[in-house]
Amino acid sequence: MAFKTLSALISVVAALQVANAAIIKRVTCSTGQVTSNAACCTLFPIIDDIQTNMFENECGEDVHESLRLTFHDAIGIGSNGGGGADGSIIVFEDIETNFHASLGLDEIVDTQKPFIAKHNITPGDFLYLAGAIGVSNCQGAPQLPVFIGRPNATAPAPDLTVPEPFDTVDSILARFDDAGKFTPAEVVALLASHTVAAADRVDPTIPGTPFDSTPSVFDTQFFVETQLRGTLFPGNGSNQGEVESPLQGEIRLQSDSELARDSRTACEWQSFVNNQDKIQTAFKAAYAKMIVLGQNTQNLIDCSDVVPVPKTLNKAATFPAGLGIQDVEQACSTTPFPTLATDPGPVTSVAPVPPS
Numbered sequence: 001m002a003f004k005t006l007s008a009l010i011s012v013v014a015a016l017q018v019a020n021a022a023i024i025k026r027v028t029c030s031t032g033q034v035t036s037n038a039a040c041c042t043l044f045p046i047i048d049d050i051q052t053n054m055f056e057n058e059c060g061e062d063v064h065e066s067l068r069l070t071f072h073d074a075i076g077i078g079s080n081g082g083g084g085a086d087g088s089i090i091v092f093e094d095i096e097t098n099f100h101a102s103l104g105l106d107e108i109v110d111t112q113k114p115f116i117a118k119h120n121i122t123p124g125d126f127l128y129l130a131g132a133i134g135v136s137n138c139q140g141a142p143q144l145p146v147f148i149g150r151p152n153a154t155a156p157a158p159d160l161t162v163p164e165p166f167d168t169v170d171s172i173l174a175r176f177d178d179a180g181k182f183t184p185a186e187v188v189a190l191l192a193s194h195t196v197a198a199a200d201r202v203d204p205t206i207p208g209t210p211f212d213s214t215p216s217v218f219d220t221q222f223f224v225e226t227q228l229r230g231t232l233f234p235g236n237g238s239n240q241g242e243v244e245s246p247l248q249g250e251i252r253l254q255s256d257s258e259l260a261r262d263s264r265t266a267c268e269w270q271s272f273v274n275n276q277d278k279i280q281t282a283f284k285a286a287y288a289k290m291i292v293l294g295q296n297t298q299n300l301i302d303c304s305d306v307v308p309v310p311k312t313l314n315k316a317a318t319f320p321a322g323l324g325i326q327d328v329e330q331a332c333s334t335t336p337f338p339t340l341a342t343d344p345g346p347v348t349s350v351a352p353v354p355p356s
C-alpha cells in the first residue's frame, strides 16, 4: 500500500515537472539573452539601442511622450472607424499628429522613426515596445506587456477619437466605451499614466509642467494631488482644459479634476491613493487591453519577458509639504480619504521636466 502511494506520488511529481517545463520554455538568443519565444530575440538589440540612444536609461520626457503615443495610437478605433493599436499614428503621421488632441506628438514620432528604419520591425510593434521599455525606467512601474506581430497600418485613424482635457466625463467615458468597452474603473486605471507625465501645450508658456510632484516615479502621488483643492494656476492663468492646481509648478487637467470628483469614478480614483500594488496591477491590466485594440491577438506573440523589471518603490504616498487632509476635496462618499503623512519642511514648488 505504502509502495503504491509512493509510486503514485512519484508519477504526479514527474507529470508536474513535464508540465512545468512546457510552461516555462526558454530560448537562449544569439545575443545571450533568454526569452520564451525565439521570435522575441530580435527585440534585444532594439531595446539596447533605444535604452542608450533614445531614453538614456531614464524616465524622462521621451519616455513620457512614448507612453502618451501608445494611447493616442490605440484609442484610434470605434464606431467611426480606425485600426486601433496598429501604429497608424506613425505611418500616417502627417494626418494624425495634426489632429488637435495629438498636436506636439510629431516630436516623439520623429524621434522614433530613425530607430524603426534601422531595425526590422513594424511601426506598430516598435511603438508599443518603446512604450513598455520606456516605462520600465520609471521606479514603481509595473513590467508592461509587449506583443509583436502587428502588420503595417493601412489607413489613418479618424479625427476626434482622442479625448480632450476639456471634454466632459460623460463624453470621456462614452469614448472609451466606444473604443474598446473600457469600464469607468479601467479609464481611471489608464489615467495612472499621468503619474509620469507633464504638459507642454496646455499652457505653452510653461512647457514641461508635471501633473504631480514626482513625474519620473510611477507612484500614486498623482491620485493624491488631484484630490487636493486647487488654489493657483502655475503659469499665465486659465487655459482651455486647465483648472487650478494645489502646487506651484504643477498643472491640473480639467478632465483629471472632474474624473477625480465624479460620482461614477471618485471612489475608484481614491482607491489608488497609497496603493502601489493596485496602481501596478490595474494599470497593467487596462494597458494590456489597450495595446491590442483592433488586433487579432491570435496572430501576436507574447514577448513580455523582454521588458526589464522596474525598480520597486518603497515610499508611502504623502501630502506635499504644507498641505494635509484639510485640503482634500472629498468626493468618494462611501470611504474616507486614506491617512497620509505630510512631507516635512516649507511649501515647495515642482520643477519642470527637462526636454529630452
Ligand code: HEM
Binding pocket: 061, 064, 065, 067, 068, 071, 104, 163, 164, 165, 166, 172, 190, 191, 193, 194, 196, 197, 198, 199, 200, 201, 202, 203, 241, 253, 255
Ligand atoms: C481622459 C483621457 C485623457 C486625456 C483628456 C489626456 C490629456 C492629456 C493632455 C492634455 C496632456 C498634455 C499634453 C501636452 O500639453 O503636452 C497629456 C499628457 C500625457 N498623457 Fe494623457 N490624457 C488622457 C489619457 C491618457 C492615457 C490613457 C494615457 C496612457 C495610457 C496618457 C498618457 C499621457 C502621458 C504619459 C502624458 C505626458 C506626456 C509628456 O510628459 O510629454 N494619457 N494627456
